[in-house]
Amino acid sequence: MKKKLQHLRLHDLLRHRNYLTFIGFGLLASNLLMTFALCTQSERVVLVPPHLTGSAWVERSKVSPQYLEEMALFFGSILLNKTPQSAPYLHELVLRYADSRGIGNLKHKLREEEERYQKSGLSTSFYPKKVVVQEKGLQVDLVGEMVGYVSQKCIFQKEETYRMTFTYDHGRLLISSFEHLTGKEQSHA
Numbered sequence: 001m002k003k004k005l006q007h008l009r010l011h012d013l014l015r016h017r018n019y020l021t022f023i024g025f026g027l028l029a030s031n032l033l034m035t036f037a038l039c040t041q042s043e044r045v046v047l048v049p050p051h052l053t054g055s056a057w058v059e060r061s062k063v064s065p066q067y068l069e070e071m072a073l074f075f076g077s078i079l080l081n082k083t084p085q086s087a088p089y090l091h092e093l094v095l096r097y098a099d100s101r102g103i104g105n106l107k108h109k110l111r112e113e114e115e116r117y118q119k120s121g122l123s124t125s126f127y128p129k130k131v132v133v134q135e136k137g138l139q140v141d142l143v144g145e146m147v148g149y150v151s152q153k154c155i156f157q158k159e160e161t162y163r164m165t166f167t168y169d170h171g172r173l174l175i176s177s178f179e180h181l182t183g184k185e186q187s188h189a
Contacts, residue, residue: 043059044057044058068133068173072166075164076142076164078094080146081124082123084118094110097173099169099174099175102176121151124147124148125146125147126142126145127144127145127147130143130144138166140163140164140166141163142164143161160181162178162180162181163177163179
């Protein structure tokens, strides 16, 4: 009788062990499947910072056109609306968001511009009229009215186009170049 009872208990324990082993392998397989799905799935982060007027998103390797437009307007206002007194700080601020591969050229251009503003007492204001986003190349063209002042007197007012090129690196949108486009370059853009 004891042997029969012991045999039934052993049989019952083996059945429970097999059942729990099957459940354990099922859970392991589902965890591996979820891990694979998380590693290969594209993640989209929706951004709505206070200085942006609409929602924008970034993914692993690209950004939304709205985000490019908003950031170009933000950096454009910093780079194009300045006085001799504000230029050093604004240039330092922009250089914090510069791509390391293009920072030398950008720093040189900003330093030359800063000296020109200091010598002439020039102040400028830029009023954007149109923004053209080239999503694949991470380029944005800002078209607008540039107004220059010396001693609060308007010395020029003309329509100009500026091109800002970005790089997207590890979730950060960085400025790689900022340049004024001439009439010939504008027609090719």
